Amino acid sequence: MAEAVAEQKKEKISATRALRLALSNRKTGFMALFGFASGLPFSLFLGTLYAWLSEAEVDLETMGVFSLIGLAYAFQFLWSPLVDRLDIPGLRRLGKRKQWIAPMQLLLGIILLTMAFLEPRSQLGWFSLLAGIGAFASATQDIVINAWRIDVADEEATLDILSTVTQMGFRLAALVGGALGLIIAARIGWPETYLIMGGIMLAIGIAGLFAPDADVDAATATSEHAAKTAELYEVGEIAPKQRNLALAAVGILWAWAIGTVLVFMVRSMTALPEDRPNPTEFTATYGPLIIIATIVIPAFIAAYLVKLKKDGKYVITEGRVAGKRDGLILDQLYRALVLPLVEFVGRMGWSLVLILALVLTYRICDAIWGVFAYPFYLGELNYTNDEVAFASKFFGVGAIVAGLALGGYMLTVIGRMATLTLGALLAALTNLLYADLAIGGATMQAGSDLIGFTALIQWMAPFGSEGLPRLTFTIMFENLAIGIAGAAYIAWLSSIVSKGYSAVQYALLASLTLLVATLGRGALGEMIENQGYYDVFILTTFIGFIAVVLCILEWIREKTAGRRSGVVTPDATHEVATGA
CATH class of the missing domain: 1.20.1250.20 (MFS general substrate transporter like domains)
Incomplete structure:
Protein backbone atom coordinates (compact mmCIF):
# COMPACT_ATOMS: atom_id res chain seq x y z
CA MET A 1 0.00 0.00 0.00
CA ASP A 217 20.42 21.21 -43.63
CA ALA A 218 19.49 21.64 -47.30
CA ALA A 219 22.08 19.08 -48.41
CA THR A 220 20.67 16.51 -46.00
CA ALA A 221 17.15 17.27 -47.21
CA THR A 222 18.19 16.77 -50.84
CA SER A 223 19.73 13.40 -50.04
CA GLU A 224 16.61 12.42 -48.09
CA HIS A 225 14.42 13.27 -51.10
CA ALA A 226 16.64 11.16 -53.32
CA ALA A 227 16.64 8.28 -50.84
CA LYS A 228 12.84 8.31 -50.53
CA THR A 229 12.45 8.35 -54.30
CA ALA A 230 14.91 5.45 -54.57
CA GLU A 231 12.81 3.49 -52.07
CA LEU A 232 10.01 3.34 -54.64
CA TYR A 233 12.19 1.04 -56.76
CA GLU A 234 13.10 -1.44 -54.03
CA VAL A 235 11.91 -5.05 -54.11
CA GLY A 236 8.31 -5.39 -52.91
CA GLU A 237 7.25 -1.83 -53.81
CA ILE A 238 4.32 -1.23 -56.18
CA ALA A 239 5.39 -1.42 -59.83
CA PRO A 240 5.73 1.94 -61.65
CA LYS A 241 2.85 1.22 -64.04
CA GLN A 242 0.34 0.63 -61.22
CA ARG A 243 1.75 3.59 -59.30
CA ASN A 244 1.26 5.87 -62.27
CA LEU A 245 -2.30 4.62 -62.85
CA ALA A 246 -3.12 5.40 -59.23
CA LEU A 247 -1.45 8.80 -59.56
CA ALA A 248 -3.45 9.56 -62.71
CA ALA A 249 -6.74 8.74 -60.98
CA VAL A 250 -5.92 10.75 -57.86
CA GLY A 251 -4.44 13.58 -59.95
CA ILE A 252 -7.61 13.90 -62.03
CA LEU A 253 -9.74 14.04 -58.88
CA TRP A 254 -7.54 16.68 -57.24
CA ALA A 255 -7.35 18.69 -60.49
CA TRP A 256 -11.16 18.68 -60.67
CA ALA A 257 -11.42 19.84 -57.05
CA ILE A 258 -8.90 22.65 -57.44
CA GLY A 259 -10.41 23.69 -60.77
CA THR A 260 -13.90 23.78 -59.28
CA VAL A 261 -12.81 26.11 -56.49
CA LEU A 262 -10.85 28.36 -58.87
CA VAL A 263 -13.72 28.62 -61.38
CA PHE A 264 -16.12 29.53 -58.60
CA MET A 265 -13.78 32.21 -57.29
CA VAL A 266 -13.25 33.72 -60.75
CA ARG A 267 -17.01 33.77 -61.39
CA SER A 268 -17.63 35.41 -58.03
CA MET A 269 -14.99 38.08 -58.54
CA THR A 270 -15.97 38.96 -62.13
CA ALA A 271 -19.77 38.61 -62.17
CA LEU A 272 -22.21 41.39 -61.45
CA PRO A 273 -23.63 41.39 -57.89
CA GLU A 274 -26.97 39.94 -58.99
CA ASP A 275 -25.25 37.07 -60.86
CA ARG A 276 -22.70 36.09 -58.23
CA PRO A 277 -22.93 32.49 -56.99
CA ASN A 278 -23.60 32.04 -53.29
CA PRO A 279 -20.50 30.92 -51.30
CA THR A 280 -22.61 29.17 -48.67
CA GLU A 281 -24.51 27.18 -51.29
CA PHE A 282 -21.26 26.36 -53.06
CA THR A 283 -19.67 25.05 -49.87
CA ALA A 284 -22.79 23.05 -48.98
CA THR A 285 -23.08 21.53 -52.48
CA TYR A 286 -19.48 21.09 -53.55
CA GLY A 287 -17.77 20.82 -50.16
CA PRO A 288 -18.74 17.18 -49.59
CA LEU A 289 -18.04 16.33 -53.27
CA ILE A 290 -14.56 17.86 -53.04
CA ILE A 291 -13.79 15.89 -49.89
CA ILE A 292 -15.06 12.69 -51.52
CA ALA A 293 -12.87 13.39 -54.56
CA THR A 294 -9.73 14.31 -52.63
CA ILE A 295 -9.98 12.10 -49.54
CA VAL A 296 -12.56 9.31 -49.72
CA ILE A 297 -11.91 7.92 -53.23
CA PRO A 298 -8.09 8.34 -52.94
CA ALA A 299 -8.31 6.48 -49.62
CA PHE A 300 -9.93 3.51 -51.39
CA ILE A 301 -7.22 3.69 -54.08
CA ALA A 302 -4.57 3.74 -51.34
CA ALA A 303 -6.20 0.74 -49.66
CA TYR A 304 -6.11 -1.13 -52.97
CA LEU A 305 -2.39 -0.37 -53.35
CA VAL A 306 -1.74 -1.53 -49.79
CA LYS A 307 -3.54 -4.81 -50.55
CA LEU A 308 -1.54 -5.31 -53.76
CA LYS A 309 1.69 -4.78 -51.86
CA LYS A 310 0.64 -7.12 -49.07
CA ASP A 311 -0.40 -9.83 -51.56
CA GLY A 312 2.76 -9.37 -53.61
CA LYS A 313 0.85 -8.50 -56.78
CA TYR A 314 2.12 -5.95 -59.30
CA VAL A 315 5.22 -5.33 -57.21
CA ILE A 316 8.86 -4.87 -58.16
CA THR A 317 10.67 -8.22 -58.06
CA GLU A 318 14.14 -6.95 -58.90
CA GLY A 319 15.36 -3.80 -57.24
CA ARG A 320 17.22 -1.21 -59.26
CA VAL A 321 18.39 2.39 -59.14
CA ALA A 322 15.90 4.94 -60.43
CA GLY A 323 17.03 6.64 -63.62
CA LYS A 324 15.87 9.53 -65.78
CA ARG A 325 13.70 7.22 -67.84
CA ASP A 326 11.71 6.32 -64.73
CA GLY A 327 10.07 9.73 -64.64
CA LEU A 328 11.20 11.28 -61.37
CA ILE A 329 8.59 14.01 -61.66
CA LEU A 330 5.87 11.36 -61.55
CA ASP A 331 7.59 9.80 -58.56
CA GLN A 332 7.57 13.12 -56.71
CA LEU A 333 3.89 13.65 -57.55
CA TYR A 334 3.13 10.13 -56.34
CA ARG A 335 4.93 10.85 -53.07
CA ALA A 336 3.04 14.12 -52.65
CA LEU A 337 -0.51 13.01 -53.52
CA VAL A 338 -0.79 9.25 -53.08
CA LEU A 339 1.91 8.08 -50.67
CA PRO A 340 0.62 10.04 -47.63
CA LEU A 341 -2.67 8.13 -47.89
CA VAL A 342 -0.96 4.83 -48.68
CA GLU A 343 1.20 5.23 -45.58
CA PHE A 344 -1.77 6.18 -43.40
CA VAL A 345 -4.09 3.45 -44.68
CA GLY A 346 -1.30 0.86 -44.50
CA ARG A 347 -0.44 1.82 -40.93
CA MET A 348 -4.01 2.05 -39.65
CA GLY A 349 -5.72 -0.72 -41.63
CA TRP A 350 -9.35 -1.23 -40.65
CA SER A 351 -8.78 1.08 -37.67
CA LEU A 352 -9.13 3.89 -40.19
CA VAL A 353 -12.92 3.41 -40.07
CA LEU A 354 -12.90 4.05 -36.31
CA ILE A 355 -10.59 7.06 -36.69
CA LEU A 356 -12.73 8.66 -39.40
CA ALA A 357 -15.88 8.07 -37.36
CA LEU A 358 -14.27 9.79 -34.37
CA VAL A 359 -13.05 12.69 -36.50
CA LEU A 360 -16.55 13.17 -37.92
CA THR A 361 -18.36 13.10 -34.56
CA TYR A 362 -15.97 14.52 -31.95
CA ARG A 363 -16.41 18.23 -32.73
CA ILE A 364 -19.89 17.95 -34.22
CA CYS A 365 -21.58 19.93 -31.44
CA ASP A 366 -19.62 23.16 -31.88
CA ALA A 367 -18.97 22.57 -35.62
CA ILE A 368 -22.67 22.66 -36.47
CA TRP A 369 -24.14 24.53 -33.53
CA GLY A 370 -21.88 27.60 -33.88
CA VAL A 371 -23.82 28.89 -36.90
CA PHE A 372 -27.09 28.95 -34.93
CA ALA A 373 -25.69 30.39 -31.69
CA TYR A 374 -26.53 34.05 -32.36
CA PRO A 375 -30.02 33.33 -33.75
CA PHE A 376 -30.62 31.34 -30.57
CA TYR A 377 -29.33 34.04 -28.23
CA LEU A 378 -30.81 37.05 -30.04
CA GLY A 379 -33.91 35.62 -31.74
CA GLU A 380 -35.11 32.77 -29.55
CA LEU A 381 -34.03 34.06 -26.12
CA ASN A 382 -34.29 37.79 -27.00
CA TYR A 383 -31.02 38.90 -25.45
CA THR A 384 -29.46 42.18 -26.61
CA ASN A 385 -26.25 42.51 -28.62
CA ASP A 386 -24.44 43.93 -25.57
CA GLU A 387 -25.54 41.02 -23.39
CA VAL A 388 -24.45 38.42 -25.95
CA ALA A 389 -21.12 40.19 -26.47
CA PHE A 390 -20.51 40.26 -22.71
CA ALA A 391 -21.38 36.59 -22.21
CA SER A 392 -19.80 35.08 -25.34
CA LYS A 393 -16.77 37.32 -25.88
CA PHE A 394 -15.69 38.36 -22.41
CA PHE A 395 -16.56 35.31 -20.33
CA GLY A 396 -16.66 32.91 -23.27
CA VAL A 397 -13.11 33.52 -24.51
CA GLY A 398 -11.77 33.51 -20.95
CA ALA A 399 -13.47 30.16 -20.32
CA ILE A 400 -12.02 28.63 -23.49
CA VAL A 401 -8.49 29.73 -22.54
CA ALA A 402 -9.02 28.35 -19.02
CA GLY A 403 -10.33 25.11 -20.52
CA LEU A 404 -7.31 24.82 -22.78
CA ALA A 405 -4.98 25.34 -19.83
CA LEU A 406 -6.85 22.75 -17.79
CA GLY A 407 -6.89 20.38 -20.76
CA GLY A 408 -3.13 20.77 -21.20
CA TYR A 409 -2.58 19.96 -17.54
CA MET A 410 -4.89 16.94 -17.75
CA LEU A 411 -3.00 15.67 -20.81
CA THR A 412 0.17 15.64 -18.73
CA VAL A 413 -1.38 14.14 -15.59
CA ILE A 414 -3.99 11.59 -16.75
CA GLY A 415 -2.90 11.04 -20.38
CA ARG A 416 -4.14 11.88 -23.86
CA MET A 417 -6.92 9.33 -24.30
CA ALA A 418 -8.40 9.86 -20.83
CA THR A 419 -8.54 13.61 -21.49
CA LEU A 420 -9.97 13.03 -24.98
CA THR A 421 -12.75 10.82 -23.59
CA LEU A 422 -13.55 13.15 -20.69
CA GLY A 423 -13.56 16.13 -23.07
CA ALA A 424 -16.07 14.37 -25.34
CA LEU A 425 -18.31 13.59 -22.36
CA LEU A 426 -18.22 17.17 -21.05
CA ALA A 427 -18.86 18.63 -24.51
CA ALA A 428 -21.88 16.35 -24.92
CA LEU A 429 -23.31 17.17 -21.49
CA THR A 430 -23.08 20.93 -22.03
CA ASN A 431 -25.74 20.56 -24.73
CA LEU A 432 -28.14 19.73 -21.90
CA LEU A 433 -27.35 23.13 -20.38
CA TYR A 434 -28.56 24.77 -23.59
CA ALA A 435 -31.59 22.49 -23.66
CA ASP A 436 -32.49 23.89 -20.25
CA LEU A 437 -32.08 27.45 -21.56
CA ALA A 438 -34.39 26.61 -24.45
CA ILE A 439 -37.22 25.80 -22.02
CA GLY A 440 -36.71 28.73 -19.67
CA GLY A 441 -33.36 28.11 -17.99
CA ALA A 442 -34.69 27.40 -14.48
CA THR A 443 -31.92 24.92 -13.69
CA MET A 444 -29.21 27.22 -15.01
CA GLN A 445 -30.63 30.09 -12.99
CA ALA A 446 -30.70 27.95 -9.84
CA GLY A 447 -27.10 26.86 -10.36
CA SER A 448 -25.99 30.44 -10.97
CA ASP A 449 -27.79 31.61 -7.83
CA LEU A 450 -26.40 28.77 -5.75
CA ILE A 451 -22.72 29.60 -6.29
CA GLY A 452 -23.16 33.37 -6.17
CA PHE A 453 -22.54 33.79 -9.90
CA THR A 454 -25.76 35.77 -10.40
CA ALA A 455 -24.68 38.48 -7.96
CA LEU A 456 -21.25 38.65 -9.61
CA ILE A 457 -22.68 39.16 -13.10
CA GLN A 458 -25.21 41.73 -11.90
CA TRP A 459 -22.33 43.70 -10.37
CA MET A 460 -20.11 43.37 -13.46
CA ALA A 461 -22.86 44.04 -16.01
CA PRO A 462 -25.51 46.33 -14.50
CA PHE A 463 -26.86 46.91 -18.02
CA GLY A 464 -27.94 43.29 -18.30
CA SER A 465 -31.37 41.73 -17.87
CA GLU A 466 -32.28 39.28 -15.12
CA GLY A 467 -31.53 36.42 -17.52
CA LEU A 468 -27.95 37.46 -18.32
CA PRO A 469 -26.38 35.47 -15.42
CA ARG A 470 -27.86 32.17 -16.62
CA LEU A 471 -26.76 32.82 -20.21
CA THR A 472 -23.23 33.68 -19.07
CA PHE A 473 -23.23 30.69 -16.69
CA THR A 474 -24.15 28.35 -19.58
CA ILE A 475 -21.69 29.80 -22.11
CA MET A 476 -18.90 29.74 -19.54
CA PHE A 477 -19.31 26.02 -18.81
CA GLU A 478 -19.76 25.14 -22.47
CA ASN A 479 -16.58 26.98 -23.47
CA LEU A 480 -14.67 25.45 -20.58
CA ALA A 481 -15.66 22.02 -21.91
CA ILE A 482 -14.80 23.05 -25.49
CA GLY A 483 -11.34 24.13 -24.31
CA ILE A 484 -10.64 20.80 -22.61
CA ALA A 485 -12.00 18.82 -25.57
CA GLY A 486 -10.15 21.00 -28.08
CA ALA A 487 -6.80 20.57 -26.36
CA ALA A 488 -7.20 16.79 -26.29
CA TYR A 489 -8.58 16.52 -29.83
CA ILE A 490 -5.78 18.46 -31.53
CA ALA A 491 -3.20 16.52 -29.52
CA TRP A 492 -4.77 13.20 -30.55
CA LEU A 493 -5.16 14.21 -34.19
CA SER A 494 -1.52 15.30 -34.27
CA SER A 495 -0.41 12.03 -32.69
CA ILE A 496 -1.94 9.71 -35.31
CA VAL A 497 -0.27 11.30 -38.36
CA SER A 498 3.20 10.39 -39.57
CA LYS A 499 5.97 12.97 -39.19
CA GLY A 500 7.08 12.20 -42.74
CA TYR A 501 3.68 13.24 -44.15
CA SER A 502 2.42 15.51 -41.36
CA ALA A 503 1.33 18.48 -43.50
CA VAL A 504 -0.84 16.46 -45.89
CA GLN A 505 -2.25 13.91 -43.44
CA TYR A 506 -3.18 16.48 -40.80
CA ALA A 507 -4.73 18.87 -43.33
CA LEU A 508 -6.81 16.07 -44.83
CA LEU A 509 -8.10 14.80 -41.49
CA ALA A 510 -8.80 18.28 -40.15
CA SER A 511 -10.76 19.16 -43.31
CA LEU A 512 -13.32 16.47 -42.54
CA THR A 513 -14.92 18.87 -40.03
CA LEU A 514 -16.01 20.79 -43.14
CA LEU A 515 -17.98 17.73 -44.23
CA VAL A 516 -19.77 17.60 -40.88
CA ALA A 517 -20.60 21.29 -40.96
CA THR A 518 -21.84 21.44 -44.55
CA LEU A 519 -23.93 18.28 -44.39
CA GLY A 520 -25.33 18.91 -40.93
CA ARG A 521 -26.26 22.59 -40.91
CA GLY A 522 -29.08 22.35 -43.43
CA ALA A 523 -30.72 19.42 -41.66
CA LEU A 524 -30.19 21.05 -38.27
CA GLY A 525 -31.73 24.33 -39.45
CA GLU A 526 -34.78 22.46 -40.75
CA MET A 527 -35.07 20.60 -37.45
CA ILE A 528 -34.95 23.89 -35.53
CA GLU A 529 -37.75 25.27 -37.72
CA ASN A 530 -39.93 22.20 -37.27
CA GLN A 531 -39.22 21.07 -33.70
CA GLY A 532 -37.45 23.91 -31.91
CA TYR A 533 -34.08 24.25 -30.23
CA TYR A 534 -34.78 21.90 -27.30
CA ASP A 535 -35.03 18.79 -29.46
CA VAL A 536 -31.89 19.82 -31.38
CA PHE A 537 -29.86 20.06 -28.17
CA ILE A 538 -31.10 16.65 -27.04
CA LEU A 539 -30.08 15.20 -30.42
CA THR A 540 -26.59 16.74 -30.34
CA THR A 541 -26.18 15.38 -26.81
CA PHE A 542 -26.76 11.84 -28.06
CA ILE A 543 -24.37 12.41 -30.97
CA GLY A 544 -21.83 13.57 -28.39
CA PHE A 545 -22.34 10.31 -26.48
CA ILE A 546 -21.51 8.42 -29.69
CA ALA A 547 -18.20 10.29 -29.75
CA VAL A 548 -17.57 9.20 -26.15
CA VAL A 549 -18.07 5.54 -27.11
CA LEU A 550 -15.76 5.98 -30.11
CA CYS A 551 -13.12 7.56 -27.84
CA ILE A 552 -13.24 4.49 -25.58
CA LEU A 553 -12.88 2.18 -28.59
CA GLU A 554 -9.93 4.26 -29.89
CA TRP A 555 -8.37 4.13 -26.42
CA ILE A 556 -8.63 0.33 -26.47
CA ARG A 557 -7.22 0.22 -30.03
CA GLU A 558 -4.20 2.32 -29.13
CA LYS A 559 -3.43 0.24 -26.03
CA THR A 560 -3.78 -2.99 -28.01
CA ALA A 561 -1.64 -1.69 -30.87
CA GLY A 562 1.00 -0.53 -28.37
CA ARG A 563 1.21 -3.96 -26.77
CA ARG A 564 1.49 -5.72 -30.14
CA SER A 565 4.23 -3.44 -31.42
CA GLY A 566 6.06 -3.25 -28.13
CA VAL A 567 5.90 0.56 -28.27
CA VAL A 568 4.95 2.29 -25.02
CA THR A 569 2.60 5.21 -25.65
CA PRO A 570 2.47 8.29 -23.37
CA ASP A 571 -0.78 7.00 -21.88
CA ALA A 572 0.76 3.57 -21.32
CA THR A 573 3.72 5.18 -19.57
CA HIS A 574 1.32 7.01 -17.28
CA GLU A 575 -0.55 3.80 -16.44
CA VAL A 576 2.65 1.92 -15.64
CA ALA A 577 3.86 4.72 -13.37
CA THR A 578 0.58 4.89 -11.46
CA GLY A 579 0.21 1.14 -11.19
CA ALA A 580 -2.96 1.08 -13.31
Missing part, protein backbone atom coordinates in the same frame (compact mmCIF):
# COMPACT_ATOMS: atom_id res chain seq x y z
CA ALA A 2 2.80 2.38 0.96
CA GLU A 3 4.60 1.56 -2.29
CA ALA A 4 1.50 2.39 -4.31
CA VAL A 5 1.17 5.74 -2.54
CA ALA A 6 4.85 6.43 -3.16
CA GLU A 7 4.44 5.59 -6.85
CA GLN A 8 1.43 7.89 -7.13
CA LYS A 9 3.35 10.71 -5.44
CA LYS A 10 6.30 10.09 -7.76
CA GLU A 11 3.99 10.28 -10.80
CA LYS A 12 2.45 13.52 -9.53
CA ILE A 13 5.87 15.08 -9.11
CA SER A 14 7.10 13.85 -12.49
CA ALA A 15 3.94 15.13 -14.24
CA THR A 16 4.36 18.58 -12.67
CA ARG A 17 8.03 18.62 -13.55
CA ALA A 18 7.28 17.49 -17.11
CA LEU A 19 4.77 20.30 -17.48
CA ARG A 20 7.27 22.84 -16.13
CA LEU A 21 9.98 21.61 -18.50
CA ALA A 22 7.61 21.75 -21.47
CA LEU A 23 6.46 25.28 -20.70
CA SER A 24 10.05 26.51 -20.29
CA ASN A 25 11.18 24.97 -23.58
CA ARG A 26 11.86 27.46 -26.38
CA LYS A 27 9.80 25.32 -28.78
CA THR A 28 6.75 25.91 -26.59
CA GLY A 29 7.37 29.66 -26.66
CA PHE A 30 7.56 29.72 -30.44
CA MET A 31 4.49 27.48 -30.61
CA ALA A 32 2.52 30.09 -28.64
CA LEU A 33 3.84 32.75 -31.02
CA PHE A 34 2.88 30.72 -34.09
CA GLY A 35 -0.56 29.98 -32.64
CA PHE A 36 -1.08 33.71 -32.18
CA ALA A 37 0.15 34.34 -35.75
CA SER A 38 -2.38 31.77 -36.98
CA GLY A 39 -5.34 33.30 -35.13
CA LEU A 40 -4.69 37.00 -35.80
CA PRO A 41 -5.16 37.08 -39.61
CA PHE A 42 -8.06 34.63 -39.33
CA SER A 43 -9.83 37.10 -37.05
CA LEU A 44 -8.87 40.14 -39.11
CA PHE A 45 -9.94 38.72 -42.48
CA LEU A 46 -13.08 36.81 -41.45
CA GLY A 47 -14.47 39.01 -38.68
CA THR A 48 -13.07 42.46 -38.03
CA LEU A 49 -12.78 43.27 -41.72
CA TYR A 50 -16.58 43.23 -42.11
CA ALA A 51 -16.90 45.84 -39.37
CA TRP A 52 -14.50 48.09 -41.29
CA LEU A 53 -16.41 47.54 -44.55
CA SER A 54 -19.71 48.28 -42.83
CA GLU A 55 -18.36 51.53 -41.40
CA ALA A 56 -17.06 52.44 -44.88
CA GLU A 57 -20.65 51.91 -46.15
CA VAL A 58 -19.73 49.11 -48.55
CA ASP A 59 -22.98 47.45 -49.63
CA LEU A 60 -23.82 43.95 -48.44
CA GLU A 61 -23.81 42.42 -51.95
CA THR A 62 -20.26 43.64 -52.52
CA MET A 63 -19.29 42.37 -49.08
CA GLY A 64 -20.45 38.95 -50.23
CA VAL A 65 -17.32 38.73 -52.37
CA PHE A 66 -15.24 38.86 -49.21
CA SER A 67 -16.92 35.71 -47.94
CA LEU A 68 -14.81 33.95 -50.58
CA ILE A 69 -11.93 34.48 -48.17
CA GLY A 70 -13.37 31.69 -46.05
CA LEU A 71 -12.86 29.23 -48.91
CA ALA A 72 -9.09 29.56 -48.46
CA TYR A 73 -9.41 28.13 -44.96
CA ALA A 74 -12.10 25.58 -45.86
CA PHE A 75 -10.11 24.05 -48.74
CA GLN A 76 -6.54 24.67 -47.60
CA PHE A 77 -5.79 20.95 -47.77
CA LEU A 78 -5.92 21.18 -51.58
CA TRP A 79 -2.46 22.75 -51.73
CA SER A 80 -1.01 21.02 -48.66
CA PRO A 81 0.98 18.55 -50.84
CA LEU A 82 2.63 21.52 -52.53
CA VAL A 83 3.85 23.15 -49.32
CA ASP A 84 4.80 19.76 -47.92
CA ARG A 85 7.14 18.85 -50.79
CA LEU A 86 8.14 22.06 -52.56
CA ASP A 87 11.19 24.00 -51.43
CA ILE A 88 11.34 27.78 -51.86
CA PRO A 89 14.58 28.65 -53.73
CA GLY A 90 17.09 30.30 -51.43
CA LEU A 91 15.03 29.73 -48.27
CA ARG A 92 15.45 25.98 -47.74
CA ARG A 93 18.35 26.61 -45.36
CA LEU A 94 15.85 28.05 -42.88
CA GLY A 95 14.31 24.62 -42.43
CA LYS A 96 11.67 22.46 -44.06
CA ARG A 97 8.77 24.27 -42.35
CA LYS A 98 10.26 27.69 -41.55
CA GLN A 99 10.94 28.33 -45.25
CA TRP A 100 7.15 28.63 -45.57
CA ILE A 101 6.17 29.97 -42.14
CA ALA A 102 8.40 33.06 -42.01
CA PRO A 103 7.65 34.33 -45.57
CA MET A 104 3.90 33.87 -45.07
CA GLN A 105 4.00 35.81 -41.80
CA LEU A 106 6.05 38.62 -43.34
CA LEU A 107 3.72 38.70 -46.36
CA LEU A 108 0.72 38.93 -44.05
CA GLY A 109 2.32 41.82 -42.19
CA ILE A 110 2.99 43.68 -45.45
CA ILE A 111 -0.58 43.05 -46.68
CA LEU A 112 -2.13 44.37 -43.46
CA LEU A 113 0.09 47.44 -43.55
CA THR A 114 -0.81 48.08 -47.19
CA MET A 115 -4.55 47.67 -46.53
CA ALA A 116 -4.22 50.36 -43.86
CA PHE A 117 -3.31 52.88 -46.59
CA LEU A 118 -6.31 51.98 -48.79
CA GLU A 119 -9.84 53.32 -48.68
CA PRO A 120 -12.23 50.32 -48.85
CA ARG A 121 -15.05 52.07 -50.70
CA SER A 122 -13.07 53.85 -53.44
CA GLN A 123 -10.27 51.26 -53.76
CA LEU A 124 -12.32 48.12 -53.28
CA GLY A 125 -10.59 46.21 -56.09
CA TRP A 126 -7.13 46.45 -54.55
CA PHE A 127 -8.61 45.99 -51.10
CA SER A 128 -10.35 42.73 -52.01
CA LEU A 129 -7.30 41.44 -53.91
CA LEU A 130 -5.04 41.99 -50.90
CA ALA A 131 -7.59 40.41 -48.56
CA GLY A 132 -7.82 37.35 -50.83
CA ILE A 133 -4.03 36.96 -51.05
CA GLY A 134 -3.82 37.44 -47.31
CA ALA A 135 -6.36 34.69 -46.69
CA PHE A 136 -4.41 32.24 -48.86
CA ALA A 137 -1.16 33.21 -47.11
CA SER A 138 -2.85 32.75 -43.74
CA ALA A 139 -4.30 29.35 -44.68
CA THR A 140 -0.91 28.26 -46.04
CA GLN A 141 0.71 29.36 -42.80
CA ASP A 142 -1.79 27.23 -40.87
CA ILE A 143 -0.90 24.12 -42.89
CA VAL A 144 2.80 24.50 -42.17
CA ILE A 145 2.41 25.52 -38.53
CA ASN A 146 0.42 22.33 -37.87
CA ALA A 147 3.18 20.31 -39.55
CA TRP A 148 5.89 22.20 -37.62
CA ARG A 149 4.20 21.36 -34.32
CA ILE A 150 4.17 17.65 -35.16
CA ASP A 151 7.74 17.64 -36.52
CA VAL A 152 9.48 19.42 -33.62
CA ALA A 153 7.65 17.69 -30.75
CA ASP A 154 9.95 15.66 -28.49
CA GLU A 155 10.06 14.15 -24.99
CA GLU A 156 10.40 17.57 -23.35
CA ALA A 157 8.23 19.80 -25.57
CA THR A 158 5.55 17.15 -25.92
CA LEU A 159 2.97 17.05 -28.67
CA ASP A 160 0.20 17.37 -26.09
CA ILE A 161 1.58 20.59 -24.62
CA LEU A 162 2.44 22.09 -28.02
CA SER A 163 -1.09 21.33 -29.27
CA THR A 164 -2.59 23.05 -26.23
CA VAL A 165 -0.32 26.07 -26.43
CA THR A 166 -1.02 26.70 -30.13
CA GLN A 167 -4.76 26.82 -29.43
CA MET A 168 -4.26 29.21 -26.53
CA GLY A 169 -2.25 31.48 -28.82
CA PHE A 170 -4.98 31.21 -31.47
CA ARG A 171 -7.76 32.12 -29.00
CA LEU A 172 -5.82 35.07 -27.59
CA ALA A 173 -5.19 36.32 -31.12
CA ALA A 174 -8.91 36.08 -31.87
CA LEU A 175 -9.55 38.27 -28.85
CA VAL A 176 -6.86 40.78 -29.90
CA GLY A 177 -7.95 40.88 -33.56
CA GLY A 178 -11.65 40.80 -32.73
CA ALA A 179 -12.85 42.51 -29.54
CA LEU A 180 -9.67 44.53 -28.92
CA GLY A 181 -9.49 45.46 -32.60
CA LEU A 182 -13.00 46.91 -32.44
CA ILE A 183 -12.14 48.86 -29.30
CA ILE A 184 -8.95 50.29 -30.84
CA ALA A 185 -10.72 51.17 -34.10
CA ALA A 186 -13.43 53.04 -32.22
CA ARG A 187 -10.78 55.26 -30.67
CA ILE A 188 -8.09 55.79 -33.32
CA GLY A 189 -9.63 54.50 -36.55
CA TRP A 190 -9.46 51.42 -38.77
CA PRO A 191 -6.31 52.29 -40.77
CA GLU A 192 -4.33 52.78 -37.57
CA THR A 193 -5.72 49.52 -36.16
CA TYR A 194 -4.57 47.54 -39.19
CA LEU A 195 -1.19 49.30 -39.03
CA ILE A 196 -0.77 47.99 -35.50
CA MET A 197 -1.88 44.47 -36.47
CA GLY A 198 0.44 44.49 -39.51
CA GLY A 199 3.33 45.54 -37.31
CA ILE A 200 2.59 42.66 -34.93
CA MET A 201 2.64 40.17 -37.82
CA LEU A 202 5.93 41.56 -39.13
CA ALA A 203 7.47 41.27 -35.66
CA ILE A 204 6.29 37.67 -35.37
CA GLY A 205 7.67 36.87 -38.84
CA ILE A 206 11.09 38.24 -37.88
CA ALA A 207 11.05 36.41 -34.53
CA GLY A 208 10.00 33.21 -36.31
CA LEU A 209 13.30 33.19 -38.20
CA PHE A 210 14.97 32.17 -34.94
CA ALA A 211 12.58 29.27 -34.20
CA PRO A 212 13.98 25.71 -34.23
CA ASP A 213 12.94 23.41 -37.05
CA ALA A 214 12.89 19.66 -37.64
CA ASP A 215 15.85 19.97 -40.02
CA VAL A 216 17.89 22.89 -41.37
